[in-house]
Amino acid sequence: MKKKTALVMKKSVTGVMLVSALGFVLAGCSSNNNGNSGSNSGASPSASAASTADTGKKSTGNFNEEGLPIVNEPVTLNVLTVRWGDMGDSFTKNTFLQDLEKNTNVKINWQVMSSNDWNDQKSVMLASGKLPDVILGDIAYGDSDIVNNSSFFRPLDDYIDKYMPNLKAAMEESPELKKISTFPDGKIYSLPARLPSRPLTQNQPVINKAWLDKLGLKAPTTVDELYNVLKAFKTQDPNGNGKADELPSSNAGDIDMFLLAPFGITDLRGNHMLIQDGKPVYYPTSDQYKEGLKWVHKLYEEGLIDPETFTQDNTMLTAKRQNPDAALVGFTYQWTPDAVFGKWSDQYETIAPIAGPDGKRYQEGDPDGLSYRRNELLITTSCKTPEVAARWADQFYTGEASIQNFWGAIGSAITKNSDGTYVLNDPPAGTSADAWYWDGSLRDFGPKYVSPEFEKNIKLDPSAGDGLKLEIDKLGKDDVTTPFPNVMYTADEYQELPQLTTDIDGFIASTRAQWVTKGGIDEGWDAYVKQLNDMGLPKLIKIYEDAYNRYQNIK
Incomplete structure (x- = not known):
């Protein structure tokens, strides 16, 4: 999960x-x-026990x-x-x-x-x-x-x-x-x-398959195809209610940053860092970020992104996704296709990553697994x-201990078969599997270790929950990019980071909103980069690079 x-x-x-x-x-x-x-x-026992x-x-x-x-x-x-x-x-x-x-x-x-x-x-x-x-x-x-x-x-x-x-x-x-x-x-x-049976992919592209079928369209594979599909969603009444109420894409508070994935922008850690050609890169000053925002501005300008994206909160977005009268949202990125759409969940399917202008597909995640x-x-x-x-x-660091502290005990949440495999039991009627696991186990929290070899013995239902995520993971796992690692910082760096990131991150977000809604990225780019440097960006990047180098040197 x-x-x-x-x-x-x-x-x-x-x-x-x-x-x-x-x-x-x-x-x-x-x-x-x-x-x-x-x-x-508090001392350890004597070695001469x-x-x-x-x-x-x-x-x-x-x-x-x-x-x-x-x-x-x-x-x-x-x-x-x-x-x-x-x-x-x-x-x-x-x-x-x-x-x-x-x-x-x-x-x-x-x-x-x-x-x-x-x-x-x-x-x-x-x-x-x-x-x-x-x-x-x-x-x-x-x-x-x-x-x-x-x-x-x-x-x-x-x-x-x-x-x-x-x-x-x-x-x-x-x-x-x-x-x-x-x-x-x-x-x-x-x-x-x-953790056991974790995917390689983070959120994946999800599209309204019912809308595609009604309009006679295929799932998009490139940014150009995605643009054409979103255009059709906007103009051809795919939900069939006779209203121009379709939202080809919608998010809350900012653009869906996954929309930049086709341009090579993936940010698993949420710190604006990615690994490119084996080196850490701060992407908000990169060419691919600039080109990605130009493309998103084109979508926004033509009404293919919800005009309330930058002003609505998650409550408003959920109301649109679960609108009781008709499905309203055409395209998004989600953990699984049934994650957020309520009664309309069966209309949505996960598709392969969208290829960018360079012809390559980039999927946010971790080649080592999100484990x-x-x-x-x-x-x-x-x-x-x-x-x-x-x-x-x-x-807690055995396979059986770990799965029991992730899903629930053997005999209740899990059945151990005579061949040494493990299957998850169905939750009680009226209870979701995920809620049942959290109710009966430590779930995500606490020490665990499930080895890759032990994972082979875990058999999950591919139509729901963790098993569904592993099934749709196959669509994008070969395209997962190497993320900036989960590094740690020194006490001095922890003192400096919030002082730098508060202003820098806020400036990046506000500038992004302006460029998406009003354009002008080419004219404002040089001044934007200069302002970031004046705000201490070189110092921030050095902190990230120092932490990265320390991490790489751990044996």
Whole structure:
């Protein structure tokens, strides 16, 4: 599933919620009443641990360095995770998570926070300096949070080496896991994930097939063909209601930036950077960006782009896409063709990427797959038993553990067949598959690793959900461009980036709107580039290039 768009954070939070959050983080790491909680100093157990006579496993006091249980007497970890909106804590009933507690003797005190209030509560926690033992999920703390507060988070390199054989093996098999997790100081503070059965493509071109059929048209393959199709959608009443209400293309707040893909503009990271001929390029000053905007201006000038594109919000756009009387939108870019059109979803189909003026097709995505994530688990310096937390986290880095924490438990959401394959069960009546997965699992969040070999055993329905995305992925995966990598920045760079990007990005967006709606890009181009340079663009590009070079040098 495409990672969900973050909900708007509330600007304030009640005193009760703040006190509750502080009360939790001040609790620290707890143990059973007999005081056996592993290492109470936060240090790793001695390497000279003796073998226990009854289990044959290397142990230090209550802690077992290998095998299960992880501890002989129960230890409780306080684990905080953030969920979208009001999703709640139903995922904790996942059979895998419940069995993990029994098998490891590690009890989890879940603190489930809502993304609606998290921004304020996060600030309170960081200000207090007291955090829970473990933070799970990449929407809790981002790169800059960790870099700017690194004293609160444990470097995990030694723990991975000593206590996390599953993750260590995964990193050897998929080196990208280590690259995306290594911070600018060379240390790993957060654990990564590789999600199962992810596509290579991001949003793909989607067109109203019913309109094409009615007008006797074929799906467009080039920008010229797309222009002709959009023109026909505008002028020939394809929805058949006798009104000139068709919107060949529509978006909210800006043009659909995917419209620039035929010109080689793909921006997976949303930072105006792309990789061209193996080198990072800042595309808003490139020739292909200029030519792409000329083409989009032509579409806008002829009414082939919704005139309210730059003024409407997502609520207004959704109302148009799901207009109850007739389908109104002809062409867009979406994760799957059924994503946004409500009752009209069956009219839409995904098509292959549109070829640009150079005859080439460019599809936004990642040739390595949209599988890799970082910041999925942090062990804080408040935790007194980090070795226990590390071994607990390592239990998530197997194929079966990962799919159960992405879709739901085997026996409920997943069926394991006698031939070693796995299939997803149908959700309960009246429930969407995606909602069911989020309800019963950690879904996108938390540590996971599904190897390419294990993925071969996962059988998905190609007509819906994740299986549908993999099916339509075949249309564009060979055209996926290499994106600017998911780099990290130093503390100094994080200080400079917002100062530079706030003004620069705003100027680029406002200028783009002017050029699309009124034209004049040739006359204004040189002054535009000069203004960007005066605003500090060379300094911004250097930050991106330095981060890129650091990333490339990680071994």
